[in-house]
Amino acid sequence: MADVVGYVFPNEHHIHWSLMIVTYPYITGIIAGAFIVSSLYHVFHVKALKPVSRFALIFALSFGICCTWPLLNHLGHPERCFNIMLTPHPTSAMAGFGYVYSTYMIILLLEILFIYRAVFARLLPQTTGFKATLYRALTFGNTDLSPATLRFDHKVTSWLALIGIPMACVLHGYVGFIFGGVKAVHWWLTPLMPVIFLLSACVSGIAGIILGYLLVQWWKRRPVDEECLSTLVKYLWGFLILDVVLELLDLGVHAYLRVESWHVLEHLISGPLFTSFIVMQILIFSFIPLVILGVLTLANVRGKALQILATLSAVMLLIQVYCMRWNVVIGGQMVSKSGRGYTFYHPGFFEKEGILPTILILLAPVIILFFLAKVFPLWMTEEGQNPQPIKNFN
Amino acid sequence: MNKGRRKFLGYLLKGTAGSLYWMLPLPIKVPLQIPGLGEEEKYDPEAHEFVFMVDINRCIGCGSCCVADKREYQVPDGQYRTWVERYLITVDGEVFVDSPKGALEGYPEPRKVEKPVRDAFFVPKLCNMCEEPACVQVCPVGATFKTDDGFVLIDYKRCIGCAYCVQACPYGVRYIHKKKRTADKCTWCYHRVRRGLLPACVNACPTGARKFGDLRDPDSEVSKILRSSEPLFVLKPDMGTFPRLKYLHLRQEVI
Numbered sequence: 001m002a003d004v005v006g007y008v009f010p011n012e013h014h015i016h017w018s019l020m021i022v023t024y025p026y027i028t029g030i031i032a033g034a035f036i037v038s039s040l041y042h043v044f045h046v047k048a049l050k051p052v053s054r055f056a057l058i059f060a061l062s063f064g065i066c067c068t069w070p071l072l073n074h075l076g077h078p079e080r081c082f083n084i085m086l087t088p089h090p091t092s093a094m095a096g097f098g099y100v101y102s103t104y105m106i107i108l109l110l111e112i113l114f115i116y117r118a119v120f121a122r123l124l125p126q127t128t129g130f131k132a133t134l135y136r137a138l139t140f141g142n143t144d145l146s147p148a149t150l151r152f153d154h155k156v157t158s159w160l161a162l163i164g165i166p167m168a169c170v171l172h173g174y175v176g177f178i179f180g181g182v183k184a185v186h187w188w189l190t191p192l193m194p195v196i197f198l199l200s201a202c203v204s205g206i207a208g209i210i211l212g213y214l215l216v217q218w219w220k221r222r223p224v225d226e227e228c229l230s231t232l233v234k235y236l237w238g239f240l241i242l243d244v245v246l247e248l249l250d251l252g253v254h255a256y257l258r259v260e261s262w263h264v265l266e267h268l269i270s271g272p273l274f275t276s277f278i279v280m281q282i283l284i285f286s287f288i289p290l291v292i293l294g295v296l297t298l299a300n301v302r303g304k305a306l307q308i309l310a311t312l313s314a315v316m317l318l319i320q321v322y323c324m325r326w327n328v329v330i331g332g333q334m335v336s337k338s339g340r341g342y343t344f345y346h347p348g349f350f351e352k353e354g355i356l357p358t359i360l361i362l363l364a365p366v367i368i369l370f371f372l373a374k375v376f377p378l379w380m381t382e383e384g385q386n387p388q389p390i391k392n393f394n
Numbered sequence: 395m396n397k398g399r400r401k402f403l404g405y406l407l408k409g410t411a412g413s414l415y416w417m418l419p420l421p422i423k424v425p426l427q428i429p430g431l432g433e434e435e436k437y438d439p440e441a442h443e444f445v446f447m448v449d450i451n452r453c454i455g456c457g458s459c460c461v462a463d464k465r466e467y468q469v470p471d472g473q474y475r476t477w478v479e480r481y482l483i484t485v486d487g488e489v490f491v492d493s494p495k496g497a498l499e500g501y502p503e504p505r506k507v508e509k510p511v512r513d514a515f516f517v518p519k520l521c522n523m524c525e526e527p528a529c530v531q532v533c534p535v536g537a538t539f540k541t542d543d544g545f546v547l548i549d550y551k552r553c554i555g556c557a558y559c560v561q562a563c564p565y566g567v568r569y570i571h572k573k574k575r576t577a578d579k580c581t582w583c584y585h586r587v588r589r590g591l592l593p594a595c596v597n598a599c600p601t602g603a604r605k606f607g608d609l610r611d612p613d614s615e616v617s618k619i620l621r622s623s624e625p626l627f628v629l630k631p632d633m634g635t636f637p638r639l640k641y642l643h644l645r646q647e648v649i
Contacts (some may be wrong), residue, residue, distance in 0.1 A: 011473060011474055013474075013565050016569075017557060075575075076554065076555015076576055078577065081554060083552060088535070088536075089535055089536035091530075091532075092533055093532065097534070182562070183633060184563060185561060337564055338566065339647050340649070
């Protein structure tokens with residue numbers, strides 16, 4: 001429950017957008033970021049990312065499935081959720097969500113089906129029972145493996161990824177727009193909000209892929225593709241630089257302009273939001289990974305050091321992006337529209353929109369990914385061979 | 395004796411018949427509070443332009459308006475369609491604002507401020523019924539809408555309870571109703587106004603601090619104030635929402 005400092009309007013004692021709305025842009029960010037990793041290989045032909053290109057797609061799909069869960073849990077009337085698509089209100093930024101999300105998910109699914117068609121076709125002769133039926137259904141009966149068909153698959157995949165990149169950007173840039181377009185909340189009101197959301201999405205998506213890839217490789221005792229990891233680290237560093245610089249520039253411009261709203265916001269930053277914004281989001285979880293990733297990239301670190309430091313950075317950046325979502329969503333609501341006070345938010349563990357539901361919603365994509373991996377081989381080469389486990393894992 | 399009993403029975407019968415008159419569901423014409431509204435054959439929303447005015451200098455912070463409002467709508471505890479703020483401004487310009495329980499119990503105790511006070515006043519707050527309402531703009535399903543006679547209302551059967559309008563309202567008048575689980579806010583008592591009655595809070599205000607009327611009626615109090623040289627202000631004009639709620643004698647410290 002909330003408590004207040006100073007004068008806040010009587011209706012503002014309760015924070016309406018809870019942990020669920022912190023989690024929702026976090027999940028969409030991971031989807032968008034993961035899709036961009038996959039597109040780097042499929043569209044921009046970054047060959048080094050081949051080992052994770054399919055994993056990234058299925059990773060995006062698992063998070064995509066759970067994307068609406070926090071929203072549905074938050075709505076006062078979730079049973080009316082389809083109104084957003086049946087009776088959309090054209091002037092509302094939020095009204096586009098259903099369409100943007102559905103279009104993106106359709107493109108993602110089509111992309112996955114076209115990429116996996118050949119894989120399923122190759123696996124079919126060795127598969128029996130339910131799985132074989134499933135594979136046959138997923139190939140839509142087309143098990144042709146001739147070079148012409150494969151070329152066609154590849155062409156369609158490239159086109160889908162080409163549409164998918166702007167769609168992934170729209171999906172998440174749009175989430176930023178939902179916040180940036182609220183003029184009543186000074187903390188959100190910046191045209192940079194969609195850009196910052198998009199860049200932090202790339203950061204969380206790449207960090208998620210790095211962490212997922214390394215954990216799976218270690219668990220399966222398989223060698224880590226250093227070229228791939230090193231490339232991911234480079235992209236992560238690049239996006240992190242852009243993300244942190246733009247966030248600080250945005251803050252810096254407001255601080256320098258010192259318009260009326262800033263006098264309220266500076267007390268927010270130095271007061272209720274100091275720990276989660278300045279200390280956690282910026283000093284610890286942005287600057288430390290920024291240095292680590294910089295060293296890994298510039299010194300071209302390899303071997304176990306690369307793996308451990310990349311894991312550490314990925315974990316820190318996943319926390320950083322969650323902090324960013326918290327600081328935006330909750331921070332904006334902390335400032336009273338009276339301009340004379342702040343509301344605090346302490347989510348309960350068991351409450352409907354509290355910590356436990358958040359943990360469950362964030363764990364769900366990992367569990368879904370585990371089951372999807374049983375159907376969609378994540379690491380198989382295009383020729384349908386399993387990668388060899390290393391004998392001396394240390 | 396016999397005559398007396400007959401007379402008594404006669405009175406009893408007449409009295410019973412008289413009482414029945416009040417119990418029978420006869421169409422009783424409520425005296426209209428908004429002139430001209432009941433005379434129309436069919437209500438034409440486009441023929442009216444309602445505004446709400448609050449005179450800061452008249453409000454005594456009694457909280458009658460808040461009580462009337464809570465009773466009219468059974469507003470859940472801790473949520474407010476309207477409230478009254480108390481402002482104290484010291485000689486050096488420091489501003490103290492409070493609104494305990496939204497002024498539902500009035501202000502029985504004075505607020506103690508150590509410095510000498512330059513100005514003290516009450517500010518009733520309610521829906522601003524903006525010409526360009528941010529809440530209507532952001533509602534993803536069109537559940538919040540603007541009527542032709544200038545009211546911003548909510549379709550409770552369509553609202554999904556996303557709270558985007560709560561975030562978008564610059565005046566903090568919206569909330570998610572605890573029981574309905576939809577957005578809710580002050581409606582300027584649209585159901586009363588359509589019947590020619592004043593909003594419940596205007597009716598309850600003992601000092602005439604809350605005023606309501608039709609600008610299209612040149613004889614209405616609000617029309618006369620608008621034509622006069624009285625200083626009229628709106629809250630947060632920089633938000634570009636163009637509120638229909640106007641304040642008389644508003645101080646610049648009020649947000």
